Amino acid sequence: MKVKKIPMRMCIACHEMKPKKEMLRIVKPKDEDAFIDFTGKAAGRGAYICDNPDCIKKLKKARLLNKTFSAEIPLAVYDKIEETFFEKKQS
Numbered sequence: 001m002k003v004k005k006i007p008m009r010m011c012i013a014c015h016e017m018k019p020k021k022e023m024l025r026i027v028k029p030k031d032e033d034a035f036i037d038f039t040g041k042a043a044g045r046g047a048y049i050c051d052n053p054d055c056i057k058k059l060k061k062a063r064l065l066n067k068t069f070s071a072e073i074p075l076a077v078y079d080k081i082e083e084t085f086f087e088k089k090q091s
Contacts, residue, residue: 009048012064013055023048026081028069033077036084045069056085 007020020040028034029044037046047068049055059065060078 011050011055012047012068013049013058013062014052016050018050020048022051024051024085026065028065028071028073034065034069034073034081035077036081036088038088053086053089056082 008017009020009023010017011023025037025040025042026034026047026049027037027042027044028047029042032044035042047065049059060075060082063073063078065073065078
């Protein structure tokens with residue numbers, strides 16, 4: 001039986017390659033703010049980040065989404081992503 005290939009993605013914070021299913025996808029639609037895509041299927045440019053609180057904090061501190069999406073991302077979006085992540089982690 002053929003072994004199925006596991007898609008790998010790189011975390012934009014720690015630059016580690018991990019299986020796609022273990023990562024969070026952050027999406028930036030064309031004319032909207034970025035958000036966490038829990039389905040992994042939302043339309044728009046995507047970036048992946050570890051399901052790790054340290055990487056989420058580094059995302060905001062270094063403003064990594066600005067670099068990744070080559071666009072100005074407001075601090076409110078970083079706060080919303082952080083808030084959504086920690087809410088999801090607790091439930």
